[in-house]
Structure formats: C-alpha cells, structure tokens
Amino acid sequence: MTSTGWRRSCTGRAIRLKCFPAVHPFRRVKSGSCSILINRCEIVRISGKVIYWSRVTRRPGVTRPSYEWKRYNQLIDFSMIKRLTEEEFRKFARLIYDESGIFMKDTKITLLSNRLRKRLQALKLDSFTDYFDYIQKLPDKSKEIEELIDVVSTNETYFFRNERQFEALIKHSFPDISKKKTDKRLRIWSAGCSTGEEPYTLAICVLENLNLFQGWQIEIIATDIAPSVLDFARKGEYSGRRIEKVPPEIMKKYFIQDKQYPEVFAISESAKKLVKFYYLNLFKNQYPKDMDVIFCRNVMIYFDREHQRQLVGGFAKVLAKTGYLYIGHSETLHSISEDFVYVKLLDSPVYVPKERANEF
Structure with a gap:
C-alpha cells in the first residue's frame, strides 16, 4: 500500500x-x-x-x-523544479516570436519552462541561459530553431475534429467546386496539420465523394512547423483518443489494425497516398499555390493581430476564386482581413473570397 x-x-x-x-x-x-x-x-x-x-x-x-x-x-x-526567470522568459519569447510568429503571454512562463527542459536534457545543458547562448553561438541556427519551435508547439488533435465542418465540406464545398472548376484538379491545404489527423480526415472525405471528382487530379498538401509531428504523421499510425470520433464504417474501410499491437490502427494506403507532408514556416516560407480549399483551424490563436493579418493575406493570394477557407470555431477574420466574407454552412465558420459575397 x-x-x-x-x-x-x-x-x-x-x-x-x-x-x-x-x-x-x-x-x-x-x-x-x-x-x-x-x-x-x-x-x-x-x-x-x-x-x-x-x-x-x-x-x-x-x-x-x-x-x-x-x-x-x-x-x-x-532541474525539473526550476523555471525560467522573467528575463530568460522574455528572451525566449522574443526569439520564438521572431522565428515563428507564435506569441507567448507572460502567463505561459511555466509552460515554456517545462517544454524547454526537453532541449536542455537532449543537449545536456545545465540552465536555460546556457541553452539560449548555445543557440546564439550556432553558425547555422535553423536546425536548432526547428527543434525549439517543435517542443513549444501544441499538437493535440484527432480525426473528424469539429465534424460539422467536414459535413459542410462534403455537402457544400465539394459539389460547388466540382461544378465550377474546369481543369479537373482539386488541391487542398491543411496548414498547421500537426500529427496528420486533419489531412487524413480530408483524404477520407475526398475518397467518400469520388463520384464528384472522377478523372480529377487530387492532392492534399499538409504542412507544419514541427518536424517531429510531420514524422509522426507520415507513419500514419494512431490509437486511443485520436481515433475515438471515427465512425465504425469508416474505421473498417480506411484503418488497418496492427496484429501485434491491436490498439494501434494504420491509415489505409488509399488515403495515405493522397497526402503529402512538408515542413513550412507560415511566416518565412512560400505558400503552395492554386488552392481550392484551405483548412487552418486553431492556428491563428497562437499569433498576434499583425501576424494574423499576414497569414490571412497570404491565404488570399493562393486560394482560388472558387475556393473555401475553413478556420477554427473560436477564430474569426473580423477586423483582420477584407479579402474574405463569412458564410455559415451547417453552423460552421467558413470564409470565401469577397468576390463571391452575392452567392450566399
């Protein structure tokens, strides 16, 4: 006892x-x-x-x-019971902001301390100051900056998260795109894809509605700033809470149970081959072009207003005039962008280019 x-x-x-x-x-x-x-x-x-x-x-x-x-x-x-001093927190918060646009409030000092310890342990450094100095002295900081952003990123998600948005995609966006596009090419971007649940859900939605896209070239581009989550996503193996919202008929059709570890399910090759994963910093790298649908959900909440405007401005440049932008339920483009108009599809927050305002 x-x-x-x-x-x-x-x-x-x-x-x-x-x-x-x-x-x-x-x-x-x-x-x-x-x-x-x-x-x-x-x-x-x-x-x-x-x-x-x-x-x-x-x-x-x-x-x-x-x-x-x-x-x-x-x-x-x-060292587990230590945390950043206020000065150390400001230094790291500024570095993270400059490199990724992620804004860390003062209330996040304990959270940041806990996550930075992973890098201290990996590099066998004794203090946060040592780690900051280590980064500054590197001839090429890019790789370690990737590791830094990786450990501070939040990557909690699951299949069919906010399922009403996927219903809106299937019932409204897909039929509309299939009618209006003449080049028979469907391109979807999952921006901030995390561990892959969102882009694979999008792939399943496409496969379930292939009757709308017979003979089309289909590509789902999934990007994230954290290398470790991209590695996880490429493997396509999931368990527990990540798959608990998947309908039983979808589980049977698109997931393969592991024989050695029965609690683990691998995404089917039919869905996997539609998705391509890439590293992308939303504020430093070029965006993929000619997008018909962009999913960027629960990403803007980590940025300040200036970076939100920059992000949405970039989306406006690469989204097709017949396209759709899906954002998180707690997010809005109000006072951020005039390039998009809000439409309510099945109680889901969806935005379209302002030229389409009269269509809805």
Whole structure:
C-alpha cells in the first residue's frame, strides 16, 4: 500500500510524492539554490516523473556519501523544479516570436519552462541561459530553431475534429467546386496539420465523394512547423483518443489494425497516398499555390493581430476564386482581413473570397 502527499519547493512549485509508508521523517535535500522536503521512501514522483529514492543512513550532501546515494542521486533531475526567470522568459519569447510568429503571454512562463527542459536534457545543458547562448553561438541556427519551435508547439488533435465542418465540406464545398472548376484538379491545404489527423480526415472525405471528382487530379498538401509531428504523421499510425470520433464504417474501410499491437490502427494506403507532408514556416516560407480549399483551424490563436493579418493575406493570394477557407470555431477574420466574407454552412465558420459575397 502506498501513500501520496504534496509538498512545495521554495519556488512554489507543487511536488507530488508517492511513497511506501515508512517511519522515516521528512528530510531536507538541496536542489540547486533551494531545498525541498521529501520523504526517505522507495518511490518519488516529481512533476509526474517516476524516480527512485535511496534508503540510506547518511544525510545527502555529506562529504562522502555512500555509493548507493550517488547512484540514485544521478537519477533525480532537480532541474525539473526550476523555471525560467522573467528575463530568460522574455528572451525566449522574443526569439520564438521572431522565428515563428507564435506569441507567448507572460502567463505561459511555466509552460515554456517545462517544454524547454526537453532541449536542455537532449543537449545536456545545465540552465536555460546556457541553452539560449548555445543557440546564439550556432553558425547555422535553423536546425536548432526547428527543434525549439517543435517542443513549444501544441499538437493535440484527432480525426473528424469539429465534424460539422467536414459535413459542410462534403455537402457544400465539394459539389460547388466540382461544378465550377474546369481543369479537373482539386488541391487542398491543411496548414498547421500537426500529427496528420486533419489531412487524413480530408483524404477520407475526398475518397467518400469520388463520384464528384472522377478523372480529377487530387492532392492534399499538409504542412507544419514541427518536424517531429510531420514524422509522426507520415507513419500514419494512431490509437486511443485520436481515433475515438471515427465512425465504425469508416474505421473498417480506411484503418488497418496492427496484429501485434491491436490498439494501434494504420491509415489505409488509399488515403495515405493522397497526402503529402512538408515542413513550412507560415511566416518565412512560400505558400503552395492554386488552392481550392484551405483548412487552418486553431492556428491563428497562437499569433498576434499583425501576424494574423499576414497569414490571412497570404491565404488570399493562393486560394482560388472558387475556393473555401475553413478556420477554427473560436477564430474569426473580423477586423483582420477584407479579402474574405463569412458564410455559415451547417453552423460552421467558413470564409470565401469577397468576390463571391452575392452567392450566399
């Protein structure tokens, strides 16, 4: 039987302690510039990470601690309970903003601290300042900047997210595009595609409505700024919450269950071959052209007004006059762009070029 309790470090961070009940009293252990109280127990959880604690008789910090203490002490990453100073936060927030357009509010200091630790651990650096200096000294910063943006990006999504928008796409956008276009070419862009659920959902929607696009050249372009999520998306393997909204008939048709790991499902080749994944920084790279549909959902919320205008202005240049722009339910182009007009399709926020205002 175990017991669980909470303690706080001198930084104010709550530390969850899970341990076997023991008669040993709580003791003070140094952690960088501060110290925390932890129980001398078998297992300790700090910020959700399991570490093992040594049951030793010597007090940590003595001149000659036992070998047992040294071995377990190496497993305890006390940097986990530190966070960015305000000055460090401002430096990183500015760097992230300049490189990606992502605006980080002051309230995100703990979130940013937690995510930057991944790079500190990967590079074996001791402090956030060391990491910032490391980036500045690199002859070519581009690769590490990609890694930095990767760890700070939020990539939570799932198949058929906000399904009413996909219904609007199928019932309104697809029939309209198939009637008006004469070149028999359908191009869809998933901007900020994350781990691939959105573009693969779009591929399934196309395959379910191929009667509208017989003989058409179809291409779905999926882009993101985070290399790791693109690697994940290209594999096309999903489980758990990511696929829980997929209708049973769609699961049978477009997903293949893994024989060794039955909880994992791979996207079918028919859907996979329609989607091409590319790295793209929305503020530094050229946009794909001649788009009929653009999905950019829950992306603008990370940018300030200036970058939102720049982003939507770019969409206006590459979206066809007969095209559709789908954004997130919590997003709006009001006071951001005059290039698009709002139309309500099945209670979904959709925008079309202003030249089409009289069609709806």
